[in-house]
């Protein structure tokens with residue numbers, strides 16, 4: 183099955199002398215220089231990516247980096263200068279006007295930065311807009327619109343007009359309009375940028391919840407890397423219309439491709455982005471129930487450690503063997519590591535949990551924080567140094583200007 | 584020496600040529616306008632004045648509220664007492680016919696100009712020309728084509744009143760929020776749908792301001808129309824001027840002003856919310872909405888966020 187959205191070599195030049203501007207761009211000439219030489223604006227240049235079904239794909243960059251242009255190329259609100267966009271394997275450029283309208287109506291929906299609701303229609307009529315265009319019967323329109331409004335928590339305002347609602351509520355209507363269309367792909371152009379921070383947080387929660395239920399394929403535009411990190415499965419960093427990096431949030435934080443990205447990542451709240459899995463280390467040593475206590479004690483000495491995770495035969499944590507307890511066991515003549523020699527002095531965390539949830543657990547015990555899978559098997563450890571390192575790190579290639 | 588360019592002669596030849604080639608066209612236009620104005624005048628003057636005064640007052644009340652209704656009543660009674668009722672109705676008929684035709688031409692041209700750059704580029708200098716040409720200059724071809732009487736007055740009035748209709752319509756449509764138009768496109772609306780359901784409704788206040796301007800400009804032409812022999816308040820004023828009759832000049836002028844204020848306040852209301860439409864909307868909302876219609880607040884905002892129902 184083809185990817186839901188496949189973008190190849192997409193470029194957009196605004197202005198006359200399009201081909202000339204493109205040629206210069208292909209030679210690597212920068213946007214400002216192209217504008218000076220041709221008078222044309224290179225808004226997007228040679229962007230390629232694919233978005234898989236159910237993925238929330240974030241495009242981020244500073245204002246003017248071409249995000250709005252790029253997202254409008256995806257439903258051909260803007261005609262590309264070069265490159266292709268394929269939706270479910272169909273090239274958008276090959277469609278005639280009627281086919282394009284039908285793709286927009288039932289395959290790709292869009293949510294706008296300033297909501298773009300029809301002010302003279304009610305909330306319900308706005309939510310039903312795509313269905314009305316589709317020519318669906320009045321009853322079904324109403325049912326679908328009401329379902330969508332209930333989903334975004336706004337059904338009780340269905341008869342209001344947009345100007346009677348606050349910004350956050352208006353964007354819920356924008357979201358409901360897209361959901362009611364029941365399209366697979368959702369394009370969202372900075373949908374929460376115009377909202378207050380608290381409302382923005384609510385809307386992000388709402389989107390996450392919707393996404394976990396509905397599994398849409400979402401292209402989400404933002405200039406806020408915290409938002410990108412929070413929502414995005416993968417993030418494409420755009421600068422002057424060009425891709426500078428494409429990867430998951432933690433990948434981008436831990437290895438920013440250039441100064442532009444590093445500047446963004448320096449503002450990011452890493453404790454919410456990095457997870458235990460990202461900081462995971464192979465434990466220096468582990469012991470097994472039934473190991474000889476003397477061997478374990480000697481290994482501890484070599485490793486200059488005071489304790490070690492003891493695993494059972496299935497790799498689950500049985501407890502921690504502390505050096506003083508091992509020494510006492512040997513004095514008392516017990517040579518094998520048994521359950522009497524292990525104590526429960528440790529803490530564990532799931533691999534997908536963000537740093538903010540476990541930072542207080544790190545460094546509290548003789549053994550580092552254990553990272554476990556769902557069955558309690560030890561996957562690795564997070565030593566305190568790893569957390570401090572990750573949080574304080576000025577990324578290798580980053581420089582603070 | 585700079586040679587004399589025969590611009591005036593050329594235009595004059597062109598007009599002669601038109602008259603020779605398509606005389607039936609001018610006859611047809613002339614007949615239609617004559618019938619429209621005469622018909623409307625008959626309709627306005629045949630019943631007793633009080634009938635129309637009541638109708639105007641009620642219309643003012645519904646569209647604009649009690650103050651304009653009161654004004655309307657007093658103003659038209661005053662017109663009757665000045666013994667200018669028939670002339671005022673003749674003028675009203677001329678103005679309405681001219682304004683409706685001017686709007687019927689101006690608004691569609693404005694729509695086209697907003698949608699097609701090329702149309703806009705061509706139309707703009709034509710409008711500039713129409714607006715800056717002294718009124719008397721296009722009286723000449725009007726008289727040539729249509730002789731004297733009410734028709735050349737209507738035609739000159741139409742030409743004079745078209746530009747604001749075009750301009751304000753184009754402006755109104757261009758000013759519609761681009762994102763809203765994009766949203767309609769993004770959900771697959773056809774261009775015609777976008778025009779009807781998004782652009783025109785959102786441009787309506789501006790278009791109506793244009794229609795208001797059209798009517799006011801048309802009214803400002805009545806004296807000129809009177810010069811051409813159209814019956815009505817214009818003729819009253821023209822006669823007063825030629826006979827140096829100050830008394831009837833003042834009375835005719837006053838009637839024009841009274842009519843102008845009435846039409847301006849009335850049509851100025853079209854694009855805006857009126858007392859009645861507000862009332863109707865508020866009632867409709869109360870009837871259909873389950874929850875209390877509180878003003879939007881931060882609290883409202885957060886409450887539904889906590890518990891969106893699942894699909």
Ligand SMILES: Nc1ncnc2c1ncn2[C@@H]1O[C@H](COP(=O)(O)OP(=O)(O)O)[C@@H](O)[C@H]1O
Nearest residue numbers: 196223224225244245246247248249250251252
């Ligand atoms: N219709 C247009 N005509 C000319 N230039 C445009 C147009 N739309 C966008 N641009 C230019 O393209 C660049 C990218 O704009 P945009 O895609 O809106 O960026 P972003 O959404 O990231 O702020 C900017 O330099 C902008 O001025």
Ligand SMILES: [Mg+2]
Nearest residue numbers: 249250251372
């Ligand atoms: Mg933008």
